[in-house]
Amino acid sequence: MLEEKLSLEGKKIVITGGGTGLGLEMTTALARAGADLVIASRRQGPIDEAAQIVRDLGRKAVAVSTDVTDTAQVNALMERALEEFGVVDVLINNAGIVRGQGATSIWEITDEDWRLGIDTNMSSAFYCSRAIAKHMVERGQGKIINVSSGFGFRGGRDNYMYCVGKGGIVQLTRALTTSLSRYGITSTCIVPGFLPTEGTDESRLTLPRGEFIPIGRVGHPHELGAVAVFLASSGSDYMNGEVFSIDGGGLAGGFAPTGYAPEIPLEV
Numbered sequence: 566m567l568e569e570k571l572s573l574e575g576k577k578i579v580i581t582g583g584g585t586g587l588g589l590e591m592t593t594a595l596a597r598a599g600a601d602l603v604i605a606s607r608r609q610g611p612i613d614e615a616a617q618i619v620r621d622l623g624r625k626a627v628a629v630s631t632d633v634t635d636t637a638q639v640n641a642l643m644e645r646a647l648e649e650f651g652v653v654d655v656l657i658n659n660a661g662i663v664r665g666q667g668a669t670s671i672w673e674i675t676d677e678d679w680r681l682g683i684d685t686n687m688s689s690a691f692y693c694s695r696a697i698a699k700h701m702v703e704r705g706q707g708k709i710i711n712v713s714s715g716f717g718f719r720g721g722r723d724n725y726m727y728c729v730g731k732g733g734i735v736q737l738t739r740a741l742t743t744s745l746s747r748y749g750i751t752s753t754c755i756v757p758g759f760l761p762t763e764g765t766d767e768s769r770l771t772l773p774r775g776e777f778i779p780i781g782r783v784g785h786p787h788e789l790g791a792v793a794v795f796l797a798s799s800g801s802d803y804m805n806g807e808v809f810s811i812d813g814g815g816l817a818g819g820f821a822p823t824g825y826a827p828e829i830p831l832e833v
């Protein structure tokens with residue numbers, strides 16, 4: 566019974582950014598749990614490799630090169646998913662800009678930088694959800710899983726588009742929940758803390774080390790796999806509009822890696 570609830574046997578899942586980092590870990594875990602996947606991102610190489618991993622696990626996979634900031638490409642992605650599999654049970658909005666984020670003063674950020682950051686980190690989840698919502702409504706079922714960040718709950722020094730976009734993802738989850746639940750569609754949000762990936766390696770943010778994290782260590786990307794499987798499975802059917810942190814307790818104590826160290830010792 567429990568195994569059945571957590572099984573994704575035959576489920577059809579679309580995941581964005583599924584060829585690298587956290588997305589690749591989720592893709593692999595979802596396939597191990599029995600799902601067939603449509604994997605999307607801009608670069609064909611990583612998603613082709615991810616699709617091969619899924620096939621080697623005995624599941625079906627299609628890699629569709631897609632820029633999730635382009636609504637025409639997003640619509641084509643969902644059409645392709647429906648052509649391939651007939652249905653989409655779960656959408657995971659994971660793509661985001663991690664590389665090169667932050668460390669830019671507000672006056673140096675151009676309109677183009679702002680739009681690209683907000684489009685990738687936030688609007689893409691709206692575009693993808695909009696493109697598949699009608700199909701899910703017609704079936705009377707579906708799950709949308711968004712990926713935010715601890716920076717969606719707190720500010721970060723010189724970190725605008727990421728914080729604002731990821732905060733918007735939390736609110737998008739709530740708006741989807743209050744709007745689409747009546748059609749049988751649930752929406753949830755994963756909030757990763759710090760789980761080093763190639764993306765975070767190339768980020769310019771001041772990232773938290775173990776001392777900011779109550780559990781005493783950073784996370785491993787593979788730890789996200791089980792969370793994604795659970796939220797995609799029928800075991801989580803009554804979870805809706807909720808935010809699930811996987812951050813070793815980083816948000817629990819209100820710790821914030823602000824990028825500042827005190828210059829004046831506090832008097833006690």
Ligand SMILES: NC(=O)c1ccc[n+]([C@@H]2O[C@H](COP(=O)([O-])OP(=O)(O)OC[C@H]3O[C@@H](n4cnc5c(N)ncnc54)[C@H](OP(=O)(O)O)[C@@H]3O)[C@@H](O)[C@H]2O)c1
Pocket residue numbers: 581582583584585586587588605606607608609611631632633634659660661662663664685712713714715756757758759760761762763764765
């Ligand atoms: N790792 C962490 O500690 C952490 C913490 C909090 C939140 N997150 C969130 O987790 C998600 C995955 O991050 P990650 O650490 O795994 O970094 P990552 O490896 O750099 O993953 C980002 C993914 O998004 C895709 N992507 C970026 N722009 C895109 C676009 N315009 N169209 C389609 N795909 C696009 C990238 O593929 P292409 O470049 O090929 O397009 C890549 O696969 C992100 O949303 C990130 O904000 C990560």
